[in-house]
Amino acid sequence: MAVIADFAFQGAQMLLVLLLAPLLTGFVRKVKARLLRRQGPPLTQPYRDLIRLLRKDVVLADNASWLFRVVPYLVFAATWVAASLVPTFRSGLMFSWTADLIAIISLLGSARFFLALAGMDVGTAFGGIGSSREAMIASLAEPAMLMIVFAIALIAGSTQLSTMAAFMNSPEVGLRVSLGLGLIALVIVAIAENARIPVDNPATHLELTMVHEAMVLEYSGRHLALIELSAMLKLLLYMSLIACLFAPWGIGGAGAGAGLLLIGVGAYVAKLAGGGFLLAVFETSIAKMRVFRVPEFLVAALMLALLATLLRFVSRSF
Amino acid sequence: MVVAALSCVLVLLALAPLAIAVRASSRASILIYGACLLVTLTLAIIALLALLGHAGPATAVTLPLGLPWLGAHFRIDALSAFFLLVIDLGGAAASLFALGYGRHEEEPGRILPFYPAYLAAMNVVLLAADAFSFLVAWEVMSLASWALVIAHHRDSENLRAGYVYLLMAGFGTLMLLLTFGLLAAGSGSYDFETIRAAHPTAGAAALVLILALLGAGSKAGLVPLHAWLPLAHPAAPSHVSALMSGVMTKVAVYGFIRIVFDLVGAPAWWWSMPVLALGAASAVMGVLYALMQRDLKRVLAYSTIENIGIVFVALGLALAFEASAMESAAALALTAALLHVFNHSLFKNLLFCGAGAVLAATGERDLEKLGGLIHRMPQTAFVFLIGATAISALPPLNGFVSEWLTFQAILLSPQLPSWGLKLMVPAVGALLALSAALAAACFIRVFGIAFLGRPRSAAATAAHETDTNSLSAMYALAALCFVAGILPGLFIDALAPVTRLIVGQSMHAQSAIEWLSIVPIAESRSSYNGLLVFVFMAMSGLIAAFIIHRLASDRIRRGPAWGCGYPDAGPRTQYSADSFAQPIRRVFGTLIFSARENGEMPPPGSVAPARLTVTLRDPVWDWLYAPISAFIAYAGEKLNTLQFLTIRRYLSLVFAALVLLLLVLAIWP
Numbered sequence: 002m003a004v005i006a007d008f009a010f011q012g013a014q015m016l017l018v019l020l021l022a023p024l025l026t027g028f029v030r031k032v033k034a035r036l037l038r039r040q041g042p043p044l045t046q047p048y049r050d051l052i053r054l055l056r057k058d059v060v061l062a063d064n065a066s067w068l069f070r071v072v073p074y075l076v077f078a079a080t081w082v083a084a085s086l087v088p089t090f091r092s093g094l095m096f097s098w099t100a101d102l103i104a105i106i107s108l109l110g111s112a113r114f115f116l117a118l119a120g121m122d123v124g125t126a127f128g129g130i131g132s133s134r135e136a137m138i139a140s141l142a143e144p145a146m147l148m149i150v151f152a153i154a155l156i157a158g159s160t161q162l163s164t165m166a167a168f169m170n171s172p173e174v175g176l177r178v179s180l181g182l183g184l185i186a187l188v189i190v191a192i193a194e195n196a197r198i199p200v201d202n203p204a205t206h207l208e209l210t211m212v213h214e215a216m217v218l219e220y221s222g223r224h225l226a227l228i229e230l231s232a233m234l235k236l237l238l239y240m241s242l243i244a245c246l247f248a249p250w251g252i253g254g255a256g257a258g259a260g261l262l263l264i265g266v267g268a269y270v271a272k273l274a275g276g277g278f279l280l281a282v283f284e285t286s287i288a289k290m291r292v293f294r295v296p297e298f299l300v301a302a303l304m305l306a307l308l309a310t311l312l313r314f315v316s317r318s319f
Numbered sequence: 320m321v322v323a324a325l326s327c328v329l330v331l332l333a334l335a336p337l338a339i340a341v342r343a344s345s346r347a348s349i350l351i352y353g354a355c356l357l358v359t360l361t362l363a364i365i366a367l368l369a370l371l372g373h374a375g376p377a378t379a380v381t382l383p384l385g386l387p388w389l390g391a392h393f394r395i396d397a398l399s400a401f402f403l404l405v406i407d408l409g410g411a412a413a414s415l416f417a418l419g420y421g422r423h424e425e426e427p428g429r430i431l432p433f434y435p436a437y438l439a440a441m442n443v444v445l446l447a448a449d450a451f452s453f454l455v456a457w458e459v460m461s462l463a464s465w466a467l468v469i470a471h472h473r474d475s476e477n478l479r480a481g482y483v484y485l486l487m488a489g490f491g492t493l494m495l496l497l498t499f500g501l502l503a504a505g506s507g508s509y510d511f512e513t514i515r516a517a518h519p520t521a522g523a524a525a526l527v528l529i530l531a532l533l534g535a536g537s538k539a540g541l542v543p544l545h546a547w548l549p550l551a552h553p554a555a556p557s558h559v560s561a562l563m564s565g566v567m568t569k570v571a572v573y574g575f576i577r578i579v580f581d582l583v584g585a586p587a588w589w590w591s592m593p594v595l596a597l598g599a600a601s602a603v604m605g606v607l608y609a610l611m612q613r614d615l616k617r618v619l620a621y622s623t624i625e626n627i628g629i630v631f632v633a634l635g636l637a638l639a640f641e642a643s644a645m646e647s648a649a650a651l652a653l654t655a656a657l658l659h660v661f662n663h664s665l666f667k668n669l670l671f672c673g674a675g676a677v678l679a680a681t682g683e684r685d686l687e688k689l690g691g692l693i694h695r696m697p698q699t700a701f702v703f704l705i706g707a708t709a710i711s712a713l714p715p716l717n718g719f720v721s722e723w724l725t726f727q728a729i730l731l732s733p734q735l736p737s738w739g740l741k742l743m744v745p746a747v748g749a750l751l752a753l754s755a756a757l758a759a760a761c762f763i764r765v766f767g768i769a770f771l772g773r774p775r776s777a778a779a780t781a782a783h784e785t786d787t788n789s790l791s792a793m794y795a796l797a798a799l800c801f802v803a804g805i806l807p808g809l810f811i812d813a814l815a816p817v818t819r820l821i822v823g824q825s826m827h828a829q830s831a832i833e834w835l836s837i838v839p840i841a842e843s844r845s846s847y848n849g850l851l852v853f854v855f856m857a858m859s860g861l862i863a864a865f866i867i868h869r870l871a872s873d874r875i876r877r878g879p880a881w882g883c884g885y886p887d888a889g890p891r892t893q894y895s896a897d898s899f900a901q902p903i904r905r906v907f908g909t910l911i912f913s914a915r916e917n918g919e920m921p922p923p924g925s926v927a928p929a930r931l932t933v934t935l936r937d938p939v940w941d942w943l944y945a946p947i948s949a950f951i952a953y954a955g956e957k958l959n960t961l962q963f964l965t966i967r968r969y970l971s972l973v974f975a976a977l978v979l980l981l982l983v984l985a986i987w988p
Contacts, residue, residue, distance in 0.1 A: 055871035062880035066693040078860035098842055099851045103726055111713040117763045124772030125882035129894020136760035137902035144752035154730055160845040219881055223867050296906045310745040314733050
């Protein structure tokens with residue numbers, strides 16, 4: 002019985018992240034539109050877009066290889082697995098020990114690896130420019146992310162997200178310098194990884210300024226739907242990650258009852274809404290950077306995270 | 320066991336003269352490579368049995384060879400058994416590949432005799448249990464590989480590579496000779512057993528560490544001793560490149576572990592610092608160099624430097640933990656190092672074989688002339704992709720597991736007592752993370768430029784799939800990469816006897832953990848399950864594909880590429896290897912390689928093409944090798960006058976030298 006319940010919770014989390022991801026993106030778009038005094042599309046627009054794309058034919062470039070057709074599924078699978086391993090409303094899920102935070106980050110790395118390859122498959126200049134810039138951004142964002150993981154793992158004594166969330170929820174955490182530095186760095190990395198302003202513009206129509214959108218330029222139909230859905234899942238993943246590490250309130254423990262779980266789901270949705278709102282405000286108040294300013298932005302994150310880790314190595318009290 | 324292994328080696332040695340005898344025959348390469356394949360497979364099985372503890376009673380043997388008062392000692396313990404396995408698996412794969420690839424060789428007589436001798440020498444290095452046999456085998460290994468490097472001797476670049484290699488190999492052997500001299504001076508014998516029992520003074524031990532780092536490090540390709548490696552590894556025929564990069568660097572790692580962990584005795588706290596520093600520098604510099612190269616095989620050679628750096632970082636951590644009496648952490652770090660040694664031997668062999676297949680199919684190593692090979696060589700592309708994913712440390716393949724274990728070891732290091740290490744290890748961790756991310760960028764570039772897109776030359780357009788033997792070798796390696804990625808627990812458990820031998824403890828048994836996870840310390844702390852990650856990914860991908868194809872749409876139309884509506888402009892408009900690396904060159908290269916981009920625009924109205932020139936400088940070559948070579952040239956110039964003295968002056972020189980030596984003898988305490 003307990004096993005069935007465990008499976009059910011794991012399945013529920015997988016479905017929850019999948020269903021909430023487009024809603025979160027729709028919410029961010031809506032808030033951004035309202036901040037610009039526009040009406041904005043309805044919250045359900047991303048779902049409609051996805052369904053519309055799924056129903057359309059795929060138009061493949063003449064020289065697209067098998068890899069080009071496999072990559073959307075690979076990217077989606079890796080992102081979905083990663084997103085369902087981050088605690089959302091309940092920690093200590095059945096398969097939560099399958100991958101720790103380092104492995105989750107690397108799963109996203111796998112997704113990016115294949116997406117960048119797909120960008121180069123057709124052999125157009127735009128795909129190449131997107132892949133090459135994505136590789137450059139990743140080469141700085143990934144080490145920054147790993148250093149953030151190190152800093153937090155050294156505080157929590159674990160790289161396991163369930164343990165980390167439980168520790169962050171306990172009173173022994175307190176206010177720490179290294180945690181503050183880690184949070185700033187994590188936000189910077191999350192912005193870069195999700196191709197948001199000021200690193201990249203998810204709504205751009207000017208090809209030369211695109212990074213992520215240039216990479217997936219040749220995709221259409223169901224392939225594009227999967228890639229869009231993966232991008233939405235990734236945004237949700239980073240929001241859940243920040244929420245789970247820095248605002249773990251309300252996450253049910255391993256033995257939580259129905260009431261606590263309801264609170265957990267409610268708190269999770271509220272945290273996502275808060276995060277989405279902040280992201281929209283941030284995006285509307287700042288301009289996009291030139292591509293070669295991005296490394297400086299990311300190196301700042303890397304240095305902050307390294308500093309946080311160093312502080313932990315120097316003293317246990319920071 | 321030892322006797323069986325030595326008889327296999329003897330067969331390999333006997334193959335060398337046989338190869339000279341039959342070199343003219345058309346079936347010579349099949350005969351020699353087939354025999355090498357059989358013998359290395361036998362050796363691999365012997366090594367596996369020895370590693371898993373099914374060794375017979377006699378694991379040591381002394382033969383009346385070599386120095387008359389010493390004899391030649393041979394022994395198999397867990398450490399040498401593990402490295403024997405790595406070397407002979409790699410050797411078997413390379414031999415199988417060569418069964419097909421060797422047919423492209425124009426002058427097989429320049430390769431066939433040296434190939435089995437090279438394999439034999441590497442095996443003897445691992446079997447040797449005294450300094451004399453070790454060094455002789457080491458030198459034979461160097462010379463045989465040198466002969467293979469200059470096999471294609473009509474290319475002047477290969478001759479230069481051979482020359483630099485010979486110099487650096489000589490330097491490395493000299494350092495090892497001094498290492499063993501110091502060790503023997505303390506113990507009174509060249510026999511490893513006696514050396515191990517003696518305890519050198521702290522100063523002598525420190526000197527041994529430095530010399531071993533220089534000697535083994537130059538063979539392994541640690542920055543800044545790596546200069547020969549990217550020249551020599553690509554120059555050899557591809558199956559030999561695979562052996563040199565995938566396997567011979569591991570012999571060097573073995574030499575380092577044998578000397579520093581086994582023979583010298585207990586390490587001092589600071590020993591780990593030079594090892595960590597050189598390892599981290601190699602990891603980052605290696606992959607940055609790799610990103611700047613256009614030659615496919617040279618990219619792979621530089622990436623070997625990166626991976627050796629990762630291995631040395633893990634070894635440095637193991638030294639640090641061992642010096643602080645944290646045995647379980649030392650076991651974790653050492654397991655990470657050894658697992659990475661094993662993993663790297665798999666995927667680097669695979670990638671070099673893939674590069675060989677591309678070279679055979681197109682005659683090109685220049686990335687800028689390749690492209691679109693995934694259509695013409697689909698199977699090679701598939702296995703190369705597996706190798707590229709594995710070497711980029713991406714789950715669920717094997718490269719990720721060893722990097723993950725290294726990161727877990729780094730996370731244990733705040734408990735180290737020394738302040739120097741406390742400040743150094745986080746920086747090393749950041750460099751390691753940087754190198755992992757850059758490695759992924761590097762292999763996106765290699766695979767994306769060589770295999771994807773549209774062909775950039777006529778040769779790439781006319782490429783065809785490689786032969787069955789080469790493919791089966793690559794498939795075997797790819798399958799091993801996959802298995803080692805999803806079932807890492809089995810491989811970690813197989814390493815337990817080695818870590819017990821070296822640091823006195825091993826990671827707890829992993830294969831007993833439910834669902835075949837790997838748990839380095841405790842489940843609440845960290846765990847990873849490659850099998851489940853793979854199953855989940857496969858399931859969610861397949862379910863998504865099934866649902867979408869069933870409920871939504873499964874139709875496909877083909878059309879010209881969209882490319883934002885620009886008309887098809889030919890393959891030259893694609894991103895090239897250089898343009899792919901441009902952002903990274905701009906971010907990292909301006910500092911490290913003093914990269915400069917110089918664009919020349921034609922004057923207004925002119926129809927001349929614009930030119931973009933990129934200049935890169937190699938800092939290691941500029942700051943280390945160029946001054947040394949300039950000094951040697953200068954000194955040679957000056958000393959040249961000594962050749963033209965009169966007999967009186969020569970006699971007075973002899974007299975002065977005699978007086979000086981007598982004085983030294985008199986003053987010497």
